[in-house]
Amino acid sequence: MLVGPAEDAKYEARIYVGEGEDPRMRLDAHHGNKDFWNRFVVFTSFGQALNKATIRYLEARLLQLVAAAERAELDNGNAPGLPPLSEPEVADAESFLADMLVIYPILGVNVFEPLAQAASPTRLHLEGPSASGEGAETDDGFVVFTGTLARAETVASMPGWAANLRESLEESGVLIPVEGGASLRHRPGPRHEGPSCDHRSASARVGRPRG
Structure with missing residues (x-):
């Protein structure tokens, strides 16, 4: 494949x-x-x-x-x-x-089952400098929804695992530069990021450590 x-x-x-x-x-x-x-x-x-x-x-x-x-x-x-x-x-x-x-x-290939609906109506909200978005836990893991914005600039204290995820999101075209340069826009469509990825997804988008 x-x-x-x-x-x-x-x-x-x-x-x-x-x-x-x-x-x-x-x-x-x-x-x-x-x-x-x-x-x-x-x-x-x-x-x-x-x-x-x-x-x-x-x-x-x-x-x-x-x-x-x-x-x-x-x-x-x-x-x-x-x-x-x-x-x-x-x-x-x-x-x-x-x-x-x-x-x-x-191996990160999640294309064989339909994307699960949210396991509960609870949505997690992210707010930060030049960053905002929503996500939810599903049967497939954590899903980031359309409309999410990520901060364009990162800080030196950003964890390595978050930086790696951020780099992957940019290289694959999931995060797209927005006119003005302060934010990156999440491309249309929900994004599955694996099990228990809520804090990792948040850190990758605010560009800094996040618990």
Whole structure:
């Protein structure tokens, strides 16, 4: 899977799902003909644990899940159908898929399930110099809502983890400069930032330590 920033602001990412016998060769080819991606995830199996048909089944299932979740743009031109497999082969493939779906979110790829609604009506409000916004805890973790503003300048005491998150938000186009220069605007669409990220999200947007 190739992962990069989305062209349409309503999506969290742009991805390409593929399969092949030589991952390095495929990545070299994609380096020359796809310029959107800045990271990738590769799953492999030992020996003949997965045959070609099973691998194509996994590819098709991942594409189905991404399309249904509507959280990412797909760079794939066509979505292949599910290849015919025996019942035991389907069971093995779905077991492998379940393991993949556990690992992807750990790697920051959260595009396979629809964005959960807020677990409670409680919204957290952020106010600071040139910064304001709202967020809420959901079943997926903490979500930052459209309309949030981040302070353009940061202070030296800003924690490293907040600075890293801030850099990631700017590089991926989530935070966009606002005319006048004092603030950065959150692009349209809710932004999922993982479990228990309320204080980290706040620090990244006010540009300073925040408890």
